[in-house]
Amino acid sequence: MKNLKTLFFTFAILTSIALQSCEKIKYADVGEAISLQENIKGTWKVSTATQIDNDAVNKNFPLAVQKLDLTSRFPYSTVVFAFNGESTGNYTITNAGGAPLFFPLTGTWSLDGTKNGPVRVKLVSGTQIAFLDFAKAYRASDNKLSLKFSRADSDGKVFLSYEFNFNRN
Amino acid sequence: MILLSIGLAKAQKSNPKYTISPAKFTAEDAITITVDLTGTTLATKGQIYIYAFNQAGPGLYNDFCADQSGAKMTNEGSNKWSFKLTLTNYFNATPAKIGTTFGFLFKASQASGCGQDANQSVDFSTTIESLVFSPSVFRVFPNKFTQDDIVTFYMDKNLLDPSKTALKSATEIYVFTDIDYIKPDGTGGYFQISQFCEPVSTTDGNYYTGQTTVADNLALKAKDEGNGLFAWTIVPSKFFKIGDTTSPKFPPAGSKITKIKVHFRTRLSPYCPGTVGDAGSLGDNFGIPFQ
Incomplete structure (x- = not known):
């Protein structure tokens, strides 16, 4: 009898577990898709600027010698990027404080990317061309943007970068 | 019995002795792995x-x-084989990605059967030394840059030689700086932004603007970062006025800096006339060659 009771309770517990496992699991909404195009058009004000020594990063040196906050050294917080148009158009950079920048202040922008490569922002001003990588991915509703300008040696190895974080203006 | 015989006859993976030279190495060091296959199936x-x-x-x-x-080992004779490699090249990865260990094995041709125990050794694993950052009196950030980049020069007073008593006790640190450069026509040039000593010399104006001395130029004052660390940040091409036409002494447009010298010092240099002692000044030992 005792064995029968044990068997019954075991069956009841297993049935309960089995029924629970059949319940439809509700996953949270994945939310808004990330759109690089949607996330660049508009006007953006620099919140932080950081210089990165890629050699120190690659060697796993202490963080203190990998990056340098430039926001406190130069007036980057007054720099405003304006990207006009939908997927391409004119751009203007207002640099009231004269912070060091590494690309033309006006020209045209577009999204540039090979089939298997990363999508980048291409800035063209006359014969000058500069590329900005998306340093972080945001949803349009985040109202944030993060772009990175890098310098590479003749072998294509990046040795330093400047990362600019923006808030929508 | 037959099964037992088959089991005994089955070849085992070789377990040879190996050495790595140098014994301690980083991911950026060239190393040689040598294995002695004597007495093993692989021999x-x-x-x-x-x-x-x-x-x-x-x-x-x-x-x-x-x-x-590319993975062929070199026959050194007497059952010894060697292979030279640098891990960053071999794995086509940075030291940070490679980490602190790597594994390897030795194998014969796989043509007769891929992965057969008789054709390979056991797995070996060895430790990679981390690349260590060494603090120094002078440091430049970033390590590599162009003349159009932001560059920060650091001096850590805590690491100064004890003989630099004046500099160690100074609360205001300045720099004396100059550059070597190549003009677009290929000729060389030299330029300093401010004169070394007070007062401004009117006869020594070939290479500087003649406007200020170091002591009177706040643009040459290093920023106190706290804890004895002082930093001086510039964009070299702008700071050294390349292409600025307001003075014929400025480097012409298109000039390329080949070397920048940065000399941390007290505001008034003890080397100058009218001052006493020399314990506070440093030599031109912070020369940064450009790529």
Whole structure:
């Protein structure tokens, strides 16, 4: 009898577990898709600027010698990027404080990317061309943007970068 | 009995002795792995190959079943084989991605049967030394830059030689700086932004603007970062006024800086007339060659 009771309770517990496992699991909404195009058009004000020594990063040196906050050294917080148009158009950079920048202040922008490569922002001003990588991915509703300008040696190895974080203006 | 015989006859993976030279190495060091196959099954297998593996990926010679020529070991005679490699090249990865260990094994040609125990050794694993950052009195950030980049020069007073008593006790640190450069026509030039000593010399104006001395130029004052660390930040091409036409002494447009010298010092240099002692000044020992 005792064995029968044990068997019954075991069956009841297993049935309960089995029924629970059949319940439809509700996953949270994945939310808004990330759109690089949607996330660049508009006007953006620099919140932080950081210089990165890629050699120190690659060697796993202490963080203190990998990056340098430039926001406190130069007036980057007054720099405003304006990207006009939908997927391409004119751009203007207002640099009231004269912070060091590494690309033309006006020209045209577009999204540039090979089939298997990363999508980048291409800035063209006359014969000058500069590329900005998306340093972080945001949803349009985040109202944030993060772009990175890098310098590479003749072998294509990046040795330093400047990362600019923006808030929508 | 038959099964037992088959079991006993089954070849085992070789377990040879190996050495790595140098014994301690980083991911950026060239190393030589030497293995002695004496007494192992692999000793009779002819050409030996290496197969290395790591968290950064399988490396350049990652087809285990292929006899890749780049992974061929060199026959050193007496059953010894060697292979030279630098891990960053072999794995085509940075030291940070490669991490602190890597593994390898030795194998014969896989043509007679890929992965057969008789054709390979056991796996070996060894430690990679971390690249260590060494603090120094002077440091430049970033390590590599162009003349159009932001560059920060650091001096750590805590690491100064004790003989630099004046500099160690100074609360205001300045720099004396100059550059060597090449003009677009190929001729060389030299330029300093401010004169070294007070007062401004009116006869020594060939290479500087004649406007200020170091002591009177706040643009040459280093920023106190706290804890004894002082930093001086510039964009070299702008700071040294390349292409600025307001003075003929400025480097012409298109000039390329070949070397920048930065000399941290007290505001008034003890080397100058009218001052006493020399314990506070440093020599031009912070010359930064450009790429």
